[in-house]
Amino acid sequence: METDRARLASRGGEDPDRRTASDRDRRSGTPRAEEPVIESRDLSVFYGEEQALQGIDMSIPERRVTALIGPSGCGKSTFLRSINRMNDLIDVARVEGELYFHGKNVYDDDVDPVALRRKIGMVFQKPNPFPKSIFDNVAYGLRVQGKDDDVERKVRTALERAALLDEVEDRLDESGLDLSGGQQQRLCIARAIAPDPEVILMDEPASALDPVATSQIEDLVEELAREYTVVIVTHNMQQAARISDKTAVFLTGGYLAEFDDTSKIFENPQNQRVEDYITGKFG
Amino acid sequence: MSVDPGITAATSAVEDRKNDLVRYVFASCALVTVLTTAAIVLVLLEGAVAFFRFPDVTVLEYLRGTEWSPVIRPRSYGVLPLIWGTLVITVGSALVAIPVGTATAIYLSEYADPDVRKYLKPTLEVLAGIPTIVYGFFALSFITPIIQRLFPQTGTFNAAAGAIVVGVMIIPMVSSLSEDAMSAVPDSLRNAAYGLGATKVEVSTRVVLPAALSGIVASYILALSRAIGETMAVTLAVGMTPRITANPLESMQTMTAYMVQIGISDVSVGSIGYQSLFAVGLTLFAMTLAMNLISLWIRSRYREEYQ
Numbered sequence: 152m153e154t155d156r157a158r159l160a161s162r163g164g165e166d167p168d169r170r171t172a173s174d175r176d177r178r179s180g181t182p183r184a185e186e187p188v189i190e191s192r193d194l195s196v197f198y199g200e201e202q203a204l205q206g207i208d209m210s211i212p213e214r215r216v217t218a219l220i221g222p223s224g225c226g227k228s229t230f231l232r233s234i235n236r237m238n239d240l241i242d243v244a245r246v247e248g249e250l251y252f253h254g255k256n257v258y259d260d261d262v263d264p265v266a267l268r269r270k271i272g273m274v275f276q277k278p279n280p281f282p283k284s285i286f287d288n289v290a291y292g293l294r295v296q297g298k299d300d301d302v303e304r305k306v307r308t309a310l311e312r313a314a315l316l317d318e319v320e321d322r323l324d325e326s327g328l329d330l331s332g333g334q335q336q337r338l339c340i341a342r343a344i345a346p347d348p349e350v351i352l353m354d355e356p357a358s359a360l361d362p363v364a365t366s367q368i369e370d371l372v373e374e375l376a377r378e379y380t381v382v383i384v385t386h387n388m389q390q391a392a393r394i395s396d397k398t399a400v401f402l403t404g405g406y407l408a409e410f411d412d413t414s415k416i417f418e419n420p421q422n423q424r425v426e427d428y429i430t431g432k433f434g
Numbered sequence: 435m436s437v438d439p440g441i442t443a444a445t446s447a448v449e450d451r452k453n454d455l456v457r458y459v460f461a462s463c464a465l466v467t468v469l470t471t472a473a474i475v476l477v478l479l480e481g482a483v484a485f486f487r488f489p490d491v492t493v494l495e496y497l498r499g500t501e502w503s504p505v506i507r508p509r510s511y512g513v514l515p516l517i518w519g520t521l522v523i524t525v526g527s528a529l530v531a532i533p534v535g536t537a538t539a540i541y542l543s544e545y546a547d548p549d550v551r552k553y554l555k556p557t558l559e560v561l562a563g564i565p566t567i568v569y570g571f572f573a574l575s576f577i578t579p580i581i582q583r584l585f586p587q588t589g590t591f592n593a594a595a596g597a598i599v600v601g602v603m604i605i606p607m608v609s610s611l612s613e614d615a616m617s618a619v620p621d622s623l624r625n626a627a628y629g630l631g632a633t634k635v636e637v638s639t640r641v642v643l644p645a646a647l648s649g650i651v652a653s654y655i656l657a658l659s660r661a662i663g664e665t666m667a668v669t670l671a672v673g674m675t676p677r678i679t680a681n682p683l684e685s686m687q688t689m690t691a692y693m694v695q696i697g698i699s700d701v702s703v704g705s706i707g708y709q710s711l712f713a714v715g716l717t718l719f720a721m722t723l724a725m726n727l728i729s730l731w732i733r734s735r736y737r738e739e740y741q
């Protein structure tokens with residue numbers, strides 16, 4: 152049990168070779184054998200009697216943006232929450248099947264969801280900064296994870312990466328709630344990346360924002376994919392087409408209808424219902 | 435001619451008068467409360483002024499003197515022993531009620547099953563409805579004997595038993611109001627913290643508690659002002675010996691207990707002992723008023739601002 156946890160813990164994003172290698176891949180655009188970071192096998196989620204996800208099989212590649220799209224209520228958020236076991240917090244939710252993170256089933260008895268969530272950060276649909284200062288918001292994850300050496304620098308780096316530093320540099324001690332909606336969401340992104348997770352889950356992070364703030368978030372997502380694996384739920388198909396490498400289309404009832412390279416999904420979908428959905432015939 | 439869009443005022447004079455009437459009824463009800471409060475303050479002030487008019491009473495001695503004996507010779511008029519008694523009970527009860535009440539609130543808000551919460555919270559609130567005289571007897575017949583077994587020199591009347599029983603009495607106030615404040619913290623904040631890899635304890639103590647802090651502190655202060663004003667239980671448990679002592683196992687006297695003592699004694703109306711009642715009452719009123727104002731101020735100053 153301890154060894155497994157240590158294994159989960161030892162897979163930090165600390166290996167510099169790995170990072171540069173994939174950056175090179177990404178820039179040159181050469182195809183590479185992608186080892187999935189996250190892999191679901193026959194994953195089903197139930198809320199009480201109701202089944203919200205129907206045996207999902209999906210492999211999410213490392214340092215890519217994977218978009219989850221589909222009509223409202225089709226289970227996108229549910230799938231996202233099953234990756235970092237946030238569904239554990241919902242009393243009636245029950246998960247069947249497997250979800251592997253670097254080959255380890257996160258639903259095994261010996262997995263500590265707290266340790267898992269330290270590897271897999273999350274950004275929510277509605278910006279939810281703590282009623283604390285901007286600095287303390289970003290430092291929160293560092294502090295609970297005991298990574299609080301050199302907090303000052305880490306907070307600034309995270310704000311910088313979230314493209315927020317310039318706007319808040321001289322008011323880090325003001326309340327995070329005093330920022331605009333778009334700034335709050337970037338603050339939440341900074342907060343999520345400050346402890347340097349491997350994966351970032353985003354549930355419609357731009358749906359509450361205006362077009363300018365939205366395009367800032369989109370740029371940011373593409374930027375983040377250089378270093379992190381990003382899984383993003385979106386209602387906006389153009390957005391998925393713009394920023395993602397892979398797209399998963401869920402359909403009502405909790406079915407994964409198609410999962411492929413984003414270009415294929417949008418140019419040449421295999422599934423008729425997916426095509427209907429993408430061309431706006433329903434949903 | 436254009437069509438009437440139906441948005442012009444069409445109320446009749448009768449309806450206008452009805453509206454006015456309703457308004458006056460409500461306003462006069464509100465006025466009753468205000469007038470009562472004003473009357474109480476006036477009566478206290480008038481009586482207190484009469485007290486300080488007595489030739490051998492001075493405001494300075496009242497505020498600084500350490501002996502209180504307005505009825506029995508040799509007379510002295512220093513109110514500090516009574517304030518001390520009140521302070522010991524208040525601080526002592528806070529030491530009981532704040533930790534227990536806060537922990538109970540955290541449990542109710544963050545840990546308890548909905549079913550448990552549904553029954554536990556009303557049960558706690560029943561505690562608050564027990565007449566305080568019953569608490570006084572409980573202190574005398576149950577708490578004091580236990581203290582006496584631990585510390586044999588403890589008197590029949592002692593401050594410790596009073597502080598404990600008042601503390602128990604105000605726990606529901608702390609736990610219930612604090613729980614309200616904590617339940618009002620939106621789940622989105624809890625999710626944010628869980629998503630960052632916080633444990634349940636960390637979410638409770640480092641997100642929910644600080645976010646609800648103003649409501650929690652306000653509940654402390656309300657509970658303390660209740661402790662300051664508490665009368666029957668402390669009269670029974672703490673006794674009637676005005677003195678400044680650090681030993682909680684001795685008898686003391688609170689301001690309220692003194693007022694009971696004078697109220698049931700045979701001092702004649704207009705005598706110095708009788709008038710002292712008003713001076714002490716006014717002092718007590720000022721203290722609880724200050725506490726309530728602080729509580730109000732904290733709540734408005736640090737009102738949680740969630741989107």
Ligand SMILES: Nc1ncnc2c1ncn2[C@@H]1O[C@H](COP(=O)(O)OP(=O)(O)OP(=O)(O)O)[C@@H](O)[C@H]1O
Pocket residue numbers: 198203221222223224225226227228229230241243386
């Ligand atoms: N906490 C919950 N309790 C019970 N049922 C839930 C809960 N959350 C979601 N569901 C149900 O599960 C199904 C999938 O919901 P989910 O939120 O995952 O959909 P979604 O694709 O994210 O939708 P949207 O695009 O509207 O956010 C829905 O039928 C929903 O009613």
Ligand SMILES: [Mg+2]
Pocket residue numbers: 227228229354384
């Ligand atoms: Mg959703």
